[in-house]
Structure formats: structure tokens, C-alpha cells
Ligand code: SF4
């Protein structure tokens with residue numbers, strides 16, 4: 424990879440200085456209302472050890488910046504082929520690359536493409552640049568009791584980068600949250616986790632064998648990490664992505680709720696999230712195969728039934744109507760400086 428092609432934007436005024444740890448992100452979304460309490464800036468980090476079949480962010484899986492090929496936008500001008508010094512780039516409508524050869528990921532074809540048919544998915548940034556973007560929306564966080572959420576990918580695959588940003592947030596009183604799949608190295612990540620105000624923790628399946636079938640890895644470390652986060656007393660919201668025929672049986676949902684009830688004392692409840700078929704364009708852009716074309720999202724009746732299972736197990740069922748952090752945890756949110 425030619426880092427110049429993905430270097431942080433130059434020539435911009437920096438509000439935060441000193442944050443120089445570098446990390447790879449693929450998006451920063453501002454004004455999100457669905458990634459934690461209040462209005463939030465969401466920083467999406469690249470890299471994830473799991474390979475969930477339903478993943479809606481396939482560009483988050485690799486740790487490296489990647490070049491996406493978006494066929495529909497190609498005007499077949501041929502500028503990408505002219506720019507490529509190893510004669511590998513081809514118009515997106517012709518597949519994007521010649522047969523054979525290894526892309527040097529220099530980005531020359533991306534810069535030459537006038538239609539954004541070739542696009543970087545991910546870039547190398549420094550923590551100060553991310554903090555500056557987060558800081559821009561302080562007024563919205565203040566008004567809505569919002570803050571910043573780290574998502575991905577698995578954000579805690581870049582724990583040192585995250586820790587530096589979290590320290591910067593803490594200095595100015597910005598509420599922080601993470602959306603985690605739980606598959607991270609605890610020793611490397613504990614210091615970053617301790618700086619979090621809120622953790623949204625995915626539990627996809629309670630059976631380790633089934634978990635490995637649908638995500639590529641056992642849930643052993645994930646369940647251990649869930650207990651460790653809870654032991655720190657950090658408010659947690661457990662989230663179950665409900666995928667038809669994959670993990671939507673009442674037995675699995677009940678086992679998840681019982682685990683939360685018995686082992687996660689800081690959990691405020693469970694949010695069951697119906698599967699959505701999103702991100703298919705990005706699969707195509709990366710030449711990846713989407714395996715769940717045949718799956719339909721669960722209907723509202725099934726979701727209601729599963730929410731009933733969670734409630735029967737004695738665990739609060741969190742929905743967009745109840746809010747992310749019901750009382751009495753909400754008052755623990757930090758005041759903004
Ligand atoms: S990034 Fe584009 S220009 Fe660079 S080697 Fe790969 S195909 Fe060629």
C-alpha cells in the first residue's frame with residue numbers, strides 16, 4: 424500500500440494536537456440516532472476476527488484500506504488503465520482488474536477515476552484528526568445526551584488507537600460507547616475498555632459450535648469478555664442480530680437472556696435487532712460473495728414473540744421506544760465540560 428494515497432487530509436486546522444497514534448477507519452458518520460443514546464458521531468474502524476454471514480459492512484473485515492470497484496458508475500473512460508504503472512487496472516465495467524497480477528494498492532487508478540467508480544474503502548488516519556471530527560458536534564451531544572460511538576468491524580482490534588481517542592474524549596467530557604462483537608484480546612484492550620461509558624455487546628449465538636458455523640469462530644472468548652466488561656460495572660446493552668433460520672429459535676434467545684441475567688450484572692437489557700439485507704453493493708465492489716441471498720428478515724410477529732422470551736427470562740427488552748439506557752442508569756451519563 425502506498426500510504427501517501429491514504430494519508431490524513433493535509434492543510435486542515437487541528438484543534439487537538441498530540442494525538443498521533445494511527446489507525447485505519449472506513450467511515451465517520453455524524454448525527455446518528457441509532458448507535459447509542461442521543462445524537463452520536465460514529466467512528467467505524469477496520470478489522471474484525473469474525474466472518475458473520477450476514478455482515479452488512481464487508482469492507483470492515485480486512486484491517487487494510489481496500490479499493491472498491493463500483494461498476495454502475497463507470498463511464499469507461501479508460502483513465503484508470505492509463506494511470507496504472509503495472510498495467511493491471513481496467514474499467515470497472517470490465518471487472519476493474521486484468522486477469523493475473525497483484526495490485527500494489529498504490530491508489531493511482533482511484534485518483535484518476537473521475538466517477539468514483541474506483542474508491543478507497545478505508546484510510547489511515549491519526550487519532551488527532553478523528554478527535555477533531557468528533558469535537559465538531561459537541562453542541563449536539565450536549566443537547567441530546569449523546570456522544571461518540573466506536574463501531575466497525577471490531578473496534579477493539581485497534582485498542583491503542585482507540586485508547587488515545589477515548590482519552591481525548593474523556594478530557595473534554597464526551598460520552599463514549601462501543602459496538603463490539605466481543606472477539607478481542609482482553610489484555611491488549613482492557614485499558615481502552617476501562618475508558619468507555621457504555622458498551623453495546625453483540626451475542627450472536629450461545630452454542631459454541633453453531634457460533635463457529637455462522638461467524639467462523641467459537642463464542643468462548645466473547646462470553647468471557649462480556650463477563651469481564653460487566654465486572655467493571657460499565658453499563659452494557661446486549662444486542663442480538665436476529666437472523667431467520669440462523670439464530671432466531673426461542674431456545675437460543677432464552678439461553679442468551681439467561682446468560683445476561685445470571686452473568687452480566689451491569690446489563691441494562693437486550694435489544695433484539697431484526698436482520699436487514701444491507702451492504703450487497705459493497706460485497707460486489709470487493710468481489711466478495713454474499714451467502715444469505717435466500718434469507719428474509721424476521722417479521723414483526725416473530726420479533727414480538729422473541730422479545731416475549733427475553734422478558735419471560737426476567738431481562739428488560741430494549742427497543743427504540745424504551746431508549747438505549749433506561750432509568751436509573753441514564754443519570755450516570757457524564758456532564759459535558
Ligand atoms: S491500485 Fe490501481 S493503479 Fe495501483 S496497482 Fe492497483 S490497479 Fe494499478
Ligand code: SF4
Pocket residue numbers: 496497498499500501502503504513514515516535536537538539540541
Ligand atoms: S477511470 Fe473509473 S470511470 Fe474511467 S474506466 Fe476506469 S473505473 Fe471506469
